[in-house]
Amino acid sequence: MAYKKHVLICGGTGCLSSKAGTIAENIESLLVEKGMTEDVQVIKTGCFGFCEKGPIVKIVPDNTFYVEVKPEDAARIVEEDLIKGEKIETLLFRDPVTKKRVEDSDHMDFYKKQQRIALRNCGLIDPENIDEYFGNRGYQALGKVLTEMSQQEVIDEMKLSGLRGRGGGGFPTGLKWQFALNNAADQKYVVCNADEGDPGAFMDRSILEGDAHSVIEAMAICGYATGATKGLVYIRAEYPLAINRLKKAMAQAKEYGMLGDNILNSGFNFDIEIKYGAGAFVCGEETALIHSMEGERGEPTSKPPFPAESGYWGKPTNVNNVETLANIPEIILNGGQWYKGIGTEKSSGTKVFALAGKINNVGLVEVPMGTTLREVIFEIGGGIRNGKKFKAVQTGGPSGGCLTEKDLDVKIDFDSLTAIGSMMGSGGMIVLDEDDCMVAVSKFYLEFTVEESCGKCTPCRIGNKRLLEMLEKITKGNGTMKDLELLKELSETIKDTSLCGLGQTAPNPVLSTLNNFWDEYVAHVKDKRCPAGSCEDLLTYSINDKCIGCTACARVCPVNCIAGKVKEMHVIDTEKCIKCGACYDKCKFGAIDRG
Known part of the structure; x- marks a missing residue:
């Protein structure tokens, strides 16, 4: 059906949690009510990327970009935009620098310098409709390799592209595929690492939510190139939306003959199953991931042998993360030289x-x-x-x-x-x-890595725990200059002696902050002061001459340590103060100093 307009609504996890699904339902019901269903189509897409401003509604073909939309805004969108053709000023993005409203994403600084390859379909297509993926050149790359290219030609194209693993290691993808091809076996495997666990990271999850077919297609291409007939996606069970859309995409791909036996009548067989992770950060490391899939403890093993030689059940196994795989169909269709032309000499794309x-x-x-x-x-x-x-x-x-x-x-x-x-x-x-304490930032990341260590090797299990204890000591005002020397010495030892990437890189936040913010560490140790005013044990609250004696601070103090008469300057008894910050938050006149 030829629609005059499409209403694209972000269907990523963030926007759905802010009632994007209700917005879609409201717009659809209004379109039915007004007899506009043949003119306007509503599509729930994947993530648009601009998560801060969700839920997002985009009207095409004019690319009107509405942000922070609420369910009650559906009526205005239908009446004012879809019927009258008028922009809804209050729903347009306001530039934080110019303070001006911006009508479409093409003129937003957030998108101007972006080049979307891995995210090319996210926010554009319905991820639960394989026909829309087909409409954006979906599975053409798989068709090309199965009908026009040998296994080695596919790998040579990957080598030419210069694509390096996007999971953190940065190993050349084409070289990894070559190793898997060169190791003969009766069974080989392709593994998609979707165990994304970094604090604040949601790239891979968003790709699977918005464009799972690109990952499925890439895994099949990798299977053909390396001689593998079996694929596995290792994904955290805590990502239900990504899992649901991946399952639907796999079922559709199988129904259309893009997975299973004799794909596109080429004689090539390839199928995929899902393996669930329980949220262990260390299982992002490929050998720990493989052990977890085999039902063992998620612990890494020393390499060699590498998975390309002996991986899942001892068979040659190629492991790539979601973002790496999402690039592959475009590389096959446009050529390795095209991809090599993007980015830098040693880091393409x-x-x-x-x-x-x-x-x-x-x-x-x-x-x-x-x-x-x-x-x-x-x-x-x-x-x-x-x-x-x-x-x-x-x-x-x-x-x-x-x-x-x-x-x-x-x-x-x-x-x-x-x-x-x-x-x-x-x-x-x-x-x-400026309000962030770099010692506390280091402590935050060490808390995470200590919690996530599998405990197999002593440097990581014990060494990182000792690092964390020293950081806790420093942020409480009990540190010494000797502790700062030990922090650096122990960090370097852990980096050199840990078994896997988790332990080898865990001290990086400590070392980088020691190098770049040495004075801040010294202030914690020598002056017993947190320059950023972040470490509670080192804070001192006092009242300055902006105080008008309103008594608001005294009324919220849980330990009654603030004294003073009405309309007279108040005083804090620092001996009694428990540093809860209630007075600081309550004062409207900037009369409370914290430092």
Whole structure:
């Protein structure tokens, strides 16, 4: 049916939790009521990326982009936009810098510098309708390799593309496929690693929610190239929407002959099953993941042998993460040289980041490799919230490091980030401002890695626990200069001696903050002071001369440590103060100092 307009509504996890499903239902019922169902189609898509402003409703073909839509706005969208053709000013995005309303996504800074390859269909198609994937060149790449290319030709194209693993390791994808092809066996496997567990990261989950067919197609292509007939998707059970859409996509692909026996009458057989993870971060490491799929403890093993030689049930196994796979159909259709022309010499293509933290524009961004941190944070991200000063950005999640203002013009690629003490990782990017304590940030990530350690090797199991204890000691005001020396020494030892990537990279946040924020550590140790005013045990509350004696602070103090008469300046008894912050939050006149 030729519709005059389409109403695209974000159907990602974030927007659905904010009643995007109700918005879709309301618009559909109004279209039925007004007899407009033959002119307008409502489609629930995957994530648009601009998660901060969800729920998002986009009207095409004019690309009107409505943000923070509520269920009660459905009537206005139908009456004013779809019937009268008028833009609803109050639902348009307001630029945080210019304060002007922007009508369409093409003119939004958030999207201007993005190049969407892995996310190409997210926010564009109905992920539960295989026909829409077909309409966007879906499964053409699979058809091409099965009818026009040999196994080696497919792998050569992947090598030419320069695609490197997007799960964190950055290993050349074509080379990994070559190893799997070269190892002969009666059975081989293709594994999709969808065990995304970095704090603040949601790239892979969003791809599976918005474009699961691209991953299925890529796995089949990999299976053909490496000689594998069996695929497995290892995904966290806590991602129900992604699992549901993946299941539907697999069923549709099988119904249309894109999975199963004799695909496209080529004689090639390939099928996929789902394996569920219980949320262990260490199972993102490929050997731990494989053991988990086999029903064993999710613990890594030393390599070699690599999975391409001996993986799932001892058979040659190729493991790629979701984002890596999502690039592959486009590489096959456009050629490896096309992909190689995007990005930098040693890091080709694009990278998806989950941009979060103290930033105006939070969401998923996909940019060419070589884009600078400054461009991502201050152009795409719209700068720091509330006019605060930029302090640092943590790239690579708990495995990465904190970068400062001096690093803002560094190009984002695998080697450049590693050279300055951080890493690409899977794509988490958390922005910090002047109110963030870097010692506390290190402690936060160490708490995570200590919790997620599988415990197999002593450096990670014991060493990271000792690091965390020292950081806790420092943030409570009990640290010594000797502790700072031990922090660095122990961190370097853990990096050198841990068994897998979790332990080897766990000290990165500590080392990077020690290098870049040494004075802040010293202030905690020598002055017993947190410069950012974040560590509660080091805070001191006092009242300044802005106090008008309104008594609001005294009335909320749970331990009655604030004294003073009405309309006279009050005083805090620091001996009794429990540093709860209730007075600071209650005061409307900026009369409470915290530091």
